[in-house]
Amino acid sequence: MQTPSALSASSAAAHSERPALPMFVSAGDILTDLVRTDGPHWTSHPGGAGWNVARAVARLGVPTAFAGAIGVDCFSDDLWRASDAAGLDLRFLQRVPRAPLLAIVHRTHPPAYFFIGDASADLAFDPESLPQGWTGAARWAHFGGISLARAPLSATLSRLAAELRAQGVRISFDPNYRNVMEHGYRPMLETMTALADLVKVSDEDLRCLFGTDEDTALDTLRAMNPAATVLVTRGSGAATLIAPGETIAAMPPRVEVVDTVGAGDASIGGLLFSLMQRPERGWRDHLAFALAAGAAACRHAGAHSPSLDEIVALLE
Structure with a gap:
């Protein structure tokens, strides 16, 4: 059996043979969900919002990386x-x-959770150790999740986002509210929104981040960066996409919902894929693709990354 270090080295060697650098990079949270299933029984699942977005885009065929740090x-x-x-x-x-x-999820309905990792591996992420020249290949970079509420990683990532934007890389931001953002998160929210070309929020994000009704919260968010495109999702309700000079509302496809975990990550992944691969299309088409991606994810248990065929089937 290979040791973790040998496993890491052999896989990295195989991947290092790839000449191309990724077109899309997500730099956010990567973690393990420990979920109570029945009394004293628990199950573990790889997870993290930023990591889920990276998987969603990669599944659709775009050369993709998740930039972060894990343990051994x-x-x-x-x-x-x-x-x-x-x-x-x-x-x-x-x-x-x-x-x-x-992430210790000790109740799923309604969700109740807390995080363990005051000095964990994710906080040691070092952008200086990433492959040389990667910023020249990247077209979009995504940030969000609890990584932006965990010092010193939060400062590392916000600096990286600013550097990428200055080099012409487009920035996507999804705050993806969790309870660790309850206090002291507003400066980071303002910083990342101001840097973003695209901001994705849910109706729940808006209520929790701003503590007001949705309309007031959305006005406050947009005032932080009037030039940004904003996608607001509302579960099975109508989503709204606000682009400069254009506002579009659309319903997601109706599906039999198995699990909503990761649906928001799939939707922003779908939107980013559409923007990268089909830039000639209008915002209505981009929104339709994003909503179909989110709906396709809901048809499976766990944070499912839908294939292109699954999404296209819902569009048809």
Whole structure:
């Protein structure tokens, strides 16, 4: 059996043979969800909003990387294997001898959770160790999730986003509200919104981030960057896309919902794919693709990354 270090080295060697650098990079949270299933029984799942977005875009065929750091433990081995299986560029996934970041989900309906990882591996992410020349290949970079509420990683990522934007890389931002953002998150929200070309929020994000009704919250968010395109999703309700000079509302496709976990990550992944691969299309088509991606994810348990065929079938 290969040791974690040997596993890491052999997979990285295989991936390092790829000459091309990724077109899309997501730099956010990567963690393990420990979910109570029945009394004293728990199950673990690789997860993290930023990582889910990377998997969603990679599944659709875009050369993609998740940029972050994991440990050298059993949970991190699972994350490494899952990243490899998803086709992510492993040159961007760093391994450091620190404890893993865990989300302890002790109740699922309604969700109740907390995080363990005060000095965990994710906080040690070092952008200086990423492959040389990667910023010249990237067209879009995505940020969000609890990574932007965890110092010192939050400062590292906000600096990286600013540097990428200055080099012409387009920035996507999804705050993806969690309870760690309850206090002290507003400055980071303002910073990342101001840097973003695209902001994705849910109706729940708006209520929790601003503590007001949705309309007031959306006005406040848009005032932080009037030039940004904003996508607001509302579960099975109508979504709204606000682009400069154009506002579009649309219903997501109706599907039999198995699980909504990761649907928002699939929708922003779908939107980014559409923008990168079909830039000539209008915002209405981009929105339709994003909503179909989110709906397709809901047809499966867990944070499913839908294939292009699954999404197109819903569009038809």
